[in-house]
Amino acid sequence: MADRYDFRAIEGKWQARWEADRLYHAPDNDPRPKWYALTMFPYTSGDLHTGHWYAMAPSDAAARYRRMQGNNVMFPIGFDAFGLPAENAAIARGIDPKDWTYANVERMRGQLRRMGASFDWEREVVTCDPDYYRWTQWWFLQLYRRGLAYRAEAAANWCPGCHTVLANEQVVDGRCDRSDDVVERRFLTQWFFRITGYAEELLKFDGIEWPEPIRTMQTNWIGRSEGALLEFKADVPGIDEPLRVFTTRPDTVYGATFLVLAPEHRLVDRITTPGQRLEVDRYVQATARQSEIERLSTEKEKTGVFTGAYAINPFSGRKIPIWIADYVLVTYGTGAVMAVPAHDERDFAFATRYGLDVVPVFTRDGVDISQPLNAAFVDGEAMVNSGPFDGTPFAEAKQAVIQHAEREGIGCGTVNYRLRDWLISRQRYWGAPIPMVHCEEHGVVPVPEEQLPVLLPENVRFEPTGQSPLTQIEEWVNVPCPIDGKPARRETDTMDTFMCSSWYQIRYCDPHNEELPISPGLARKWLPVDQYTGGAEHAVMHLLYTRFFWKAARDMGVVEGDEPMARLFCQGVILGPDGNRMSKSRGNVVAPDDLVSEWGADAFRCQLMFVGPWDQGGPYNPKGMQGIIRWLNRAWTLAVEQPALAELPGAPETSALRRAVHQTIRDVTTDIEELSFHTAIARLMELTTTLSRAREAGAVDREAWEESIRSLALMMAPLTPHLAEELWARAGGTYSVHQQAWPESDAGLAREETIELVVQVNGKVRERVPLSATATEAEARQAALASERVRQWLDGKEPRKVVYVPGKLLNLVV
RNA sequence: GCCGAAGUGGCGGAAUGGCAGACGCGGCGGUCUCAAAAACCGUUGGGCCCAAAGCCCGUGUGGGUUCGAAUCCCACCUUCGGCACCA
Incomplete structure (x- = not known):
């Protein structure tokens, strides 16, 4: 029986050795440049599913790569352990939430260890530990x-x-x-x-590399809008306090023909007239009974009720009715709006339904504003029906009205946020x-x-x-x-x-400190996180909260710098083989533990990284495991069964071998740098094939071969840590492969000497001719014209234009 | 409705202005075997053609820019994600 790749024999062995040697412990007093890599810690559900592996395996690969690049890498892990499921389990099954949680933690620790990730377990935090929540x-x-x-x-x-x-x-x-x-x-x-x-401040993302979609989501969630607060006087005896409205369109104030308050607005009760009392109360109660879903449905027709009261438009002096309607939200702005039906779609719909006045206050090309409008328009040319402001151009209108309001003490410019x-x-x-x-x-x-x-x-x-x-x-x-x-x-x-998870990355830096959540020295040493990875579903929750928390901590003087995570990468969602979200009810759940027992952690990690771009997620099909297994077997065989070795330093086969290795190093380095693991694996598969062919072809130069095998093991180390360690050991490398320097590509060795020049006639590929990689345009042209087929396609004509891309292509246009 | 991402073989995907389909799955053919599995080798976008050589077509749809477009621009369609009466 030949010596074959047997993950069972090697994975457990190396895991035990790494742990005994504290290989992945990041010392606080290490002179190498620090690199803080962090993957979102798991909730203590009790089971690590494929999604966790999809998130963590590539993070681990990236952390391992950084380590080989010479960094002192801290890659901690812990558990998000407070929360409802623990309590629900207690209610449903009579288990104490604490017992439930810690049993799950124990189980998940085992699963995480079997993954073979380079976590620094000495920094573990569990958010429900009193030692942790004391600091929360x-x-x-x-x-x-x-x-x-x-x-x-x-x-x-x-x-x-x-x-x-x-x-x-x-x-x-x-x-x-x-x-x-x-x-x-x-x-x-x-x-x-x-x-x-x-x-x-949360709207600024200066100095951090976060994905555009996440920044956009946070920006939209914060929802900054510039406008004005304007004060309308209630024309009700005994009500002195003004009705304040927030508007983004102060320039349309002359067109405000009614006010609308949210049904929950505090003044509703006091301004309602006896005649309207019954109807108003009924509407307020009906609104209170509505669910958020019904209330926020944009499909439904706008409804509202007249309060019987009036207000005075502070600009036009006009007496306008005050209504209540559930399309006005008590939680946004002041909970009251000035309605300008001519220039706001929603107000227009409401005014049309209840027969309220529509007064246009802007001119607009193509609209006869002396006729009743059939729709609101939001842009315009110049103010009209606006007293002293008539003729003010659209671009200056807002500022003009705000200035006037501020002078008169009836309002001011302001910024309002959707964020609460x-x-x-x-x-x-x-x-x-x-x-x-x-x-x-x-x-x-x-x-x-x-x-x-x-x-x-x-x-x-x-x-x-x-x-x-x-x-x-x-x-x-x-x-x-x-x-x-x-x-x-x-x-x-x-x-x-979310409070617990807003600061966990801070605690990892100093997890056992009993005097402080973190010492100033260690905060300076480790923070901020250099590379954070996790799911995009936290865009406006955890990822926003933790930025807020950090800024508050900075203002307390506990941490320095403006942002908690310098780089963020959000992985996609891994789906079941059928392309749907994995769920028990669909029966498409892939259980990591089963696959790990059958194929090993290296193979499973690797396959997850091979399915496609990490940020895109996508369907995961265990059937694809064959391809990974075949590759790992071939890599194993290469290291174990040597070719006939000889001294052939100058042979063309030797430079070809070296070229393949150095091109692979060049490409894999860029790929991992960009977290493009699937293409890195593809390149390594190609190299494996090249090495197999070289071995079959005959004698191979000893030094070149040994360098090839060592390079292969080094490049596989971040991706298949156990197998790489074993191959490295068998190739005579000193323990551990994970403490070696990442190989460097020699540009001279990687360079191609001859290329296949693609020859196009009128943009279509017609021929390929071998050519020196450094050929001039004249040489390329000569080589192309030497081809019978090229001459046929030219049909005796002289090229009108020639495009030459050195090292690649020659296009002859006739 | 608004914002964002994406549409490429039977499937996952590669190529971001220069040979479309790298790499892998699956399929087909082969080596080995009593046989099967495993392993290994070869082959695999569609069409014309007995076959080969060769040619034509082909990256959601329609147009455009360019010597040259999966890639850039315009319009549209579809899928996914986020937001959604935010005044």
Whole structure:
């Protein structure tokens, strides 16, 4: 029986050796340039699925490549361990969330180890460890101290399935992104982080390399819009406070023929006239009953009710009616709009339906504004029907109106954002407790830092009630007030788990520090993350939160620099063999553990990297494993079964062999640099074929052959770490292949001496002639014309034009 | 509706202004074998043709720019992702 590639014999062996040697531990005091590589840590679901491998295997390959490039690479791993599934398991099966979580962590550690990734396990963090969430709570206190954490009553997204509120980012199409339940609106007092305070800065992506689509998504989510706040006086006795509206079109203010308030607007009740009371109340109640989905449907016709009250347009002096309508959102701007039906489609639809006035205030080519409009138009040439502003050109109109408003004290220019503050409280047990105490006398009081962590109590009952299970633990809830020691109650909400993952990359740098979340020295040493990789589904959640968090931490003086991750790469989604998302119900789930037992971790990793461009994802079919296995077998055989070796340093076969090796090094280096692993593997497969042919063809130069095999093992090291280590050892290399320098391509050896010149006649390929790679145009032309076929195609005519691309192509145009 | 990404053999994909289909799967033919599997070798876009040589067609559709277009420009179609009454 010949010596064959047997992953079972080698993978476990090397994994144990690497671990014993702490091969992937990144020391803090290493003089080599640091490289912080990070892949998004997994949630503790208990099972590592193909998607995790698809995300992590290429990240690992990139980290290993960096190591061979001479960097001190930190590639840490940990677990995102707080969250609802643990608690749901507790409710469904009576298991303690803690036990459930740690059992899953244990299982996943095993799966991750079998992957053979170069993780630095000594830096592991588990977000539900008190040693970790103590610092999550510490951050909360710092944010509170700086006014970035506050409590407020607001219309919150309530998920009836999860029995808790959600952040806006967690609501997808009016549904909970986790349970898919239709989200309800509830007015509750909740904790928020003032992410809006950083809105302007979050729009800047200076100095970081992030994918354009992610930046666009964040930019759209933040939704900056420039406009003005204008004040309308309510023509209602006893109401002195002005009705403020936000508009992006102050230049159309003379065309504002009515105001519309959101049904939840605080002044609705006070301005409604007795005659309209019944109708208004009915509408407000109907709106409150609507789900977010119904409310936000753009399909449905706009509805609304007249309040009976009027306001005065501060520019035209005109008395205009005040309506309420559910197309105005209480959460955006001021919750009130000035309606300009002539120049806004939505207002036009509303005005048409309820017979309200339409007054055009801009001229426009092709529109006779003396006739009733049949549609709103948003552009225009010059202001009209606008008193002293008549004739102001469109381009200057906004500024002119804003200036006037500011002079008169009836408004100002402003910037409004779609982004809202981040709602972080959750009415659930399995999260970091918010370290606050409610005292009757002193109100909300922070827990003193030295008392952290506020530990989660154990043996809790989990019946969902809509309140945190923590409220029922009397001995936990009742605490003395930190100020005067009198009886007080703990805050019972816990923090959104996105809080835990907003700073984990910071903790990896100093995971065992008991005095601080991170020491200043290690923050300077390791941060920011050099290469972050993960799924694009976190574009407006984790990836936005962590930027906010970082900027706040920077302002606290804990970290330096403006951004947490210098480079971001988002991998695509790996699909089942049928091209659909893998799901149990579809029966198209590919289980990594099975494939790893059958084919080995190297083969599985490699196949995932070979399916196509990493950022595109796509269908994964285990059938393709054959191709990878064949390649690994051939590579094995090359290293194990030597050809007849001789000393042939000057032979053409020897330079051909060297050329192939150095061209491969050149190409694979660029490919891995660009995270294009599938093309890197293709190049290595080609090299393997070339080496096999050389071996079959006869005697091979000893030195060239040995260099070839060593180069092959080195280039395979990031992709198939176990096999490469074994091949390297068998080729006589010193342990470990993962500590060797990445091979360098010698341009001289890689250069082709002769090429096949492509000869085109009128742009069509007609002939190929061998030619020196450095031939001049005259030489190329001579070689082409020497061909009988080229002469036939020229048909005796003289070329009118000749295009020569040296080393490639000659085009003769007649 | 708006924004973004993408459309190439039977399939995954390569080539981002210069030989379309690298590499791999699958198919076909072969070596080995009592046989099968594995392994290895060869072949594989479509058409014309007995075959070969050769020619023609071919990168979602239609136009354009260019000596030359999968690649650049314009219009359209389809798929996927994000946002969606944001005043």
